[in-house]
Amino acid sequence: MSDQAYHAIRDGMQEGLFIPMEPLVIRTLAANYGISATPIREALQRLVAERLLTVLPNRSIVVPRMTQRRFRELMPIRAALEGMAAELAVDKFTEDEIAQLSELTARVEEVAKRHDSAGYLTLNREFHFTVYRRANNPELLLLINDLWLKVGPVFTGLFDDEHFKHHANDEHRNILAAIERRDAEAAGRFMRQDIDIAAKALLPLMPLTEGA
Amino acid sequence: MSDQAYHAIRDGMQEGLFIPMEPLVIRTLAANYGISATPIREALQRLVAERLLTVLPNRSIVVPRMTQRRFRELMPIRAALEGMAAELAVDKFTEDEIAQLSELTARVEEVAKRHDSAGYLTLNREFHFTVYRRANNPELLLLINDLWLKVGPVFTGLFDDEHFKHHANDEHRNILAAIERRDAEAAGRFMRQDIDIAAKALLPLMPLTEGA
């Protein structure tokens, strides 16, 4: 029950169903999901523990609005961890898996050309996590997933950026090529570049700090 | 209430009060702490969400035994994040703060010479977090703290290693010196070395995997 509530609320957050900084009211959510307050409360507390939700001083629980300040804190972390995952993954890809990644990259190219934002987000995530999974470090994968849950909701703005929309698959191609030639250093570098470029596209969409 | 339970249980874990893989029974803990089951359950769920506790298939909640496998997954993460924190911190230390870090390093030296394991663990943590805090990236600090909570219980074995006990403060001195001469690259490198050396001392103390 509380697992179901957890996943429903978390997925709703990723889809932007909850307005940042507006309280999530336990009794309302319980009524909406047709269960008692207890598993709702537990699901919310769990999301708070994961730092996906924030408790305000008046005890209300909100989806935190992503700020440039916080985003700038998270980016070097992502670059470090996801860059490292790409490096670790390179030698672990089989030829079959590389072929699959190549096919996936081509699909990303298609949705990117069409400026299909939703399709891009889905396949972008699939591309990245295919690489990170191959690093074969479950703890690292969990951490990276945590980070994506935190920044995920702002990704929807990627195609608002003129530069990004025309270069949305460039780094993926570079990462793929580095993996093909087993160049771990380059794979890590292009992964970090991908994160950096996306960050530049996204930052203007956010308030500077929480007061803004 | 549930905050108090949370901190009591979490601190108890760091002190080794709970036997790895033995169930934490909600009703028993509630009786011990003199409160009802609800905040205990919430505290446990919170610690599960933070991956400090594990839910087994039979629904019981346990302190996971640290294994070499998991530890080896966590170490490169720590090296990447804590190394980066050290690099970021270097230019941010004031002269006063460097003097204080130098004094702290001298205190670590004293407890290390005496092979005072408990004293060392306290001051070692203080040394590390003084540096990481100075990186001025709250998200990074939270993540590093998460990692320390996960590996913290096995640190108690550091002085079991003959090599480590005689070199326990070497890297701290190197890190301090790098900070003094504002050499970010070296600070990061010595921080990673510190983590690597400690890992080598600790790994033999753990079972290989969960079944062992």
Place this chain on the structure above:
DNA sequence: TTGGAGTATATGATATATCAATTAGCGTCA
């Protein structure tokens, strides 16, 4: 008009009862 006091209402936190699932213990049989 603004600020303060008092009351009602809403909301989070906790206690308790009950339900759901798992384990322990016992007896029987091959």
Place this chain on the structure above:
DNA sequence: TGACGCTAATTGATATATCATATACTCCAA
């Protein structure tokens, strides 16, 4: 002796009631 079935006890999960805290609203005085 080991496996199976049954029942009782234990333990986690959920519902509901109640308590504690915060907010909204109204009224009155300066």
